[in-house]
């Protein structure tokens with residue numbers, strides 16, 4: 342994985358959108374990740390499954406299991422990987438396993454979002470459905486998720502539906518439940534992660 346320099350990212354985001362930078366250090370942009378040929382599945386690359394916990398993917402708490410109390414109410418999101426609690430393996434070998442955990446007021450969630458949430462917390466894939474960049478920015482005044490590549494905007498309160506920019510579909514949700522104060526995976530992603538063949542724009546690509 343390579344990091345996207347801040348300067349490059351800011352140049353892409355431009356000056357017109359004010360964002361909170363809480364989850365920026367893993368703004369890794371790997372276009373068309375979902376179009377790669379199938380790779381061998383290992384414990385580190387298998388997709389999240391029921392019973393998995395979550396660990397921080399970056400920052401001071403990187404690798405630490407996430408509790409609901411770790412998540413600030415109202416955002417910003419935490420960028421995370423699933424972790425198999427039986428083996429202790431963190432599933433960071435597959436970029437498509439990157440997810441965003443966002444704790445919101447339960448009453449603010451749409452019925453669709455609420456059915457996959459626990460303790461007001463929703464979990465979505467962090468891989469943009471437009472061209473596969475990491476959805477790494479947070480718009481604090483609107484409580485929205487922003488993909489810096491082409492300003493795709495998703496509403497976490499409403500099933501991560503697209504409310505701005507070019508993404509063709511919502512971010513997939515990952516259903517969770519609460520166990521011992523921690524969010525735990527309760528099922529698989531609600532739709533394919535990342536770019537879906539046939540929905541990506543012709544001739545497009547991430548800028549970096």
Ligand code: FES
Nearest residue numbers: 469471472488493
């Ligand atoms: S890759 Fe996210 S908006 Fe284009």
